[in-house]
Amino acid sequence: MSSYAKELQVAQLAVQRAAILTKRVFHEKAKGTVSKDDKSPVTIGDFGAQALIISALKASFPDDEIVAEEEAAQLRQDANLRQTIWDLVKTAQLSDSAAEGLLGGGIKDEETMLTMIDYGNSKGGAKGRIWAIDPIDGTKGFLRGGQYAVCLALMVDGDVKVGVLGCPNLPIDDAAPLSGGMESGQTDEGRGVLFSGVLGQGATSRPLTTGVLATEKSISMRAITDIAAATFCESVEAGHSSHGDQAEIAKLLGITNPSVRMDSQAKYASIARGAGDIYLRLPVSATYQEKIWDHAAGDLIVREAGGAVTDIHGKPLNFSIGRTLADNKGVVAAPAAAHAQVLEVVQEVLAKK
Missing domain, CATH: 3.40.190.80 (D-Maltodextrin-Binding Protein; domain 2)
Known part of the structure; x- marks a missing residue:
């Protein structure tokens, strides 16, 4: 396996699983709302996606540190919110069983879910292996049905080595031009992309799927002559x-x-x-x-x-x-x-x- 091949595969599968959870949250809970109160869809999606990603990372790389946005204190005080998120996490794991062998045994109960979320408390720094997670980057884009991303990167001694972005509302077609309507009202049809990069090995895109990864394509920036x-x-x-x-x-x-x-x-x-x-x-x-x-x-x-x-x-x-x-x-x-x-x-x- 090439350098960082396992890290890349685990990161891709974890981000893909988390991205599918966020899509379910949007369709079941959001439906165009722009609220961001403590029980909002983005809160539910953030916690659920972070728990899934950290669980996958800890199964394969138990000694790695993790920098993530959320902590579980709020969930420990709110049983209803905790139950809502746990139900989504269970469903995400069951519906993505094809990836289970590569992502470990998954989260077994609510307390384990909370523990996983709180593993994201690293202070970061210049030494060692540290993952950085943003479970839903683009809060308002997510709530509008516009652009958002599930983001994961591995840094080794302060240098980014692996990066994965799950973008559920970007067009699958890499050649699709950007348009002025990207900020809201996107539909699932023909959309959902997983982007990846490994230092020194190029960048790729592939359609978001459930379970096994779709075939990747190499991507590159457009050559600008003018x-x-x-x-x-x-x-x-x-x-x-x-x-x-x-x-x-x-x-x-x-x-x-x-x-x-x-x-x-x-x-x-x-x-x-x-x-x-x-x-x-x-x-x-x-x-x-x-x-x-x-x-x-x-x-x-x-x-x-x-x-x-x-x-x-x-x-x-x-x-x-x-x-x-x-x-x-x-x-x-x-x-x-x-x-x-x-x-x-x-x-x-x-x-x-």
């Missing part, structure tokens, strides 16, 4: 990235295509397979620090697809400091050949502020 023909991806929420600065950057680059707004690391996945070209996340706060689980998998997949990813100062994203990207500000992701040109304009625009 930067003016590029397409931007940006966050839906202005609170996540400065839309005004991005519009000015697009103007200076001569880009006239409308930017496509979507939530989550689906933006990384979209540019990695050439559906878009440039992803900018421009700082909106001097003090905000990005979370490592929001970028680790996407950063690797874009780089393995022929892209370059830095912050606004041109520094690579540093995942070795802890649970945040404390050493970085913002994100600039673009095809390697065009990255320097995009970065120069980003710095020019931000210098005026």
Whole structure:
């Protein structure tokens, strides 16, 4: 088996199983709601997906540390919410029995589920093997029926080695162009993609399925001969990235295509397979620090697809400091050949502020 082959297979199967759970949660619990109270669909999906992924990781790599977003204290105090999530986790495991032999024996009871969720309390850092999980990246996209991602990455001594993104509402067709309707109202038909990357081994996509993995295809970023023909991806929420600065950057680059707004690391996945070209996340706060689980998998997949990813100062994203990207500000992701040109304009625009 090639380097990190087992880690990749376990990560793919775990993310796929968790992504199927989130789809079930949306159809059974959400149905277009935009609520995010403590019993909201996103809360249920977050906990359930995190429990499934950590269970799979602990079965194969019991000594690895895990950085994840959720902790189980809320569930220990709320029996009804705990039961709801446990029922979904049981169903997810039973409906995905084809993967069970590779993912271990699964979660047997509610208490084990809570224990698994709480394994995500690592502080991160520059030493050892550490997994980073975002069980539902793109909360509002998930609730709208738009773009969200189930995200998992393995870091070894602070360097990302394996990245997997489950994007249930992206088109299966890698050649499908980005459109302005990506942020809501997506249907299951023809949608659901699992993206993967291993350092030095390239990036792939395959349809999301249940059980065994579908056949993969190699993906790569689109070669840009004229930067003016590029397409931007940006966050839906202005609170996540400065839309005004991005519009000015697009103007200076001569880009006239409308930017496509979507939530989550689906933006990384979209540019990695050439559906878009440039992803900018421009700082909106001097003090905000990005979370490592929001970028680790996407950063690797874009780089393995022929892209370059830095912050606004041109520094690579540093995942070795802890649970945040404390050493970085913002994100600039673009095809390697065009990255320097995009970065120069980003710095020019931000210098005026």
